[in-house]
Amino acid sequence: MELNLDAEVLEAYGFSKEDLDIAQIGTGLINRTYLLSPLIEGKKYILQNINTVVFKKPQAIANNLRSIADYLSGLYPHYLFIKPIQTLSGEEMFFFQNEYWRMLPYVPNTVSLDVLTEPQQAFEAAKQFGKLSRLLDRFDASGLEPTIEGFHDLELRFEQFQSALNGASNDLKARAQNEIDDAQNHRYILDYFQSYVLLPDFPDRVMHHDTKISNVLLNTQTYEGVCVIDLDTIMPGKFISDLGDMMRTYLCAFTENETDLNKIKIRLPYFEATIEGYLSEMKHILTTTEKELILFSGKYIIYMQALRFLTDFLNGNIYYPTAYLTQNLDRTKNQFKLLSDLISRETELQDIIETHLV
Missing domain, CATH: 3.30.200.20 (Phosphorylase Kinase; domain 1)
Incomplete structure (x- = not known):
């Protein structure tokens, strides 16, 4: 070629x-x-x-x-x-x-994975992202420029959804009515975030913002974490950007392109491995408010991604590449199912978090 x-x-x-x-x-x-x-x-x-x-x-x-x-x-x-x-x-x-x-x-003798196959891989990846945040704990994040404006700004994403809804055809709105209802019914996630965002112990940090498994290099023999890569989106943000994106992409065995919603479930061993790996580096760095919002970080990022897919569907599929007309709508359904499973298991997941905060 x-x-x-x-x-x-x-x-x-x-x-x-x-x-x-x-x-x-x-x-x-x-x-x-x-x-x-x-x-x-x-x-x-x-x-x-x-x-x-x-x-x-x-x-x-x-x-x-x-x-x-x-x-x-x-x-x-x-x-x-x-x-x-x-x-x-x-x-x-x-x-x-x-x-x-x-x-x-x-970086020789390393591999990046497209798919997680073992909880230990989630542990190593989460540990590497946590380590970078820990080492940059005292770095002045205000000195960095946003490389994508509003990338993880949920208020902006909700406004974009409302604008798309107002401009969408009746046919598209009819096809997406259940998902539109889900988007509006989960608006409380944005409200909850806004009730915390100005607290002094909810700081802006240096965040990677794209913590999928392929953005970590692992040792080819031991699969131990080596380093973080793909640093274009490193910029100021809240800790929920990194940990929430890990939850969105590590916890389910299937991506947002899976249309069988019965397969969209939280895998407890991967959740625990992710939390354990991240907190092994960040437990003593996170503030009281940040510790309260650990599980919320998953809700925030999953909801935001559902909004983005739904917005793109209502706009006529102008941003995300699609293979068929309703793919962004199917992705929206997928993400709302993941969000629903996370919320339904909140008590169980919070217990795991508390265990690793001790």
């Missing part, structure tokens, strides 16, 4: 196509990613094209990563933080033909 990779991009980092084996890798939907393997034995590299439709301010990504890398290298020099490699001219990105590129070191 011919790869759409200009020689000038490689030359900016001191390489040529003749010196490399180049393969497109990864399952991410946002950035194009390539593995560069020198034909003469040497280090491998990751080359990424930044999607400026999603990330409208690439320089904000570069600035954030530089600030965090400088902080971590000063206080925790042995921590593996994957920062971009500079171009030959000393830049952290290469701009060519209206596209931004960056190169990253390849």
Whole structure:
């Protein structure tokens, strides 16, 4: 397969196509990613094209990563933080033909998973995300720029849903009436969050914001966590962004694309592993208010994602890629089923949390 990779991009980092084996890798939907393997034995590299439709301010990504890398290298020099490699001219990105590129070191003897198959994998991933948050506990998050405005802003997502509802055709509204009712009936999740958001012990932290399992590297032999990757969305946020996204993506055996809702259930061993891994790093860092909101973080992120899928359906499927007309509606049903199962098991899940807070 011919790869759409200009020689000038490689030359900016001191390489040529003749010196490399180049393969497109990864399952991410946002950035194009390539593995560069020198034909003469040497280090491998990751080359990424930044999607400026999603990330409208690439320089904000570069600035954030530089600030965090400088902080971590000063206080925790042995921590593996994957920062971009500079171009030959000393830049952290290469701009060519209206596209931004960056190169990253390849971490050998590691694997990223697309699917969780063992609770221990959830433990290791949660521990790695928690560790990054712990090490950045005293970093001034206000010095970072949002790389996607309003990314986990539930109030904004609810407003977008209402706007889409007001503009949707009668046919789309009729198809989605049950889900529209669910969205409105769960508005209390937003109200509950707003009752906490201004409390002094509910701080903004440096959050990853996209804590799916594929964004952690694990050792290929032991499956122990090695480091966190895909740092484009690292920016200020509440702790619920990271832990809630872990709950949304780790706890069910099936993704949001599963249409058999009977399969959408919380797996208790994965819940406990996630909580145990995260709190093994964050238990002594979280404030009283944050500890109260641990389980709520799952409600917040799952509800927000349900709203986003429903909004896109009502808007005519203009954001998320779909294979058929009602896929975003099916994704909405899936997420509301996951939310319902989480809520129905709240007492059981809270007991697990309390056990690991001791």
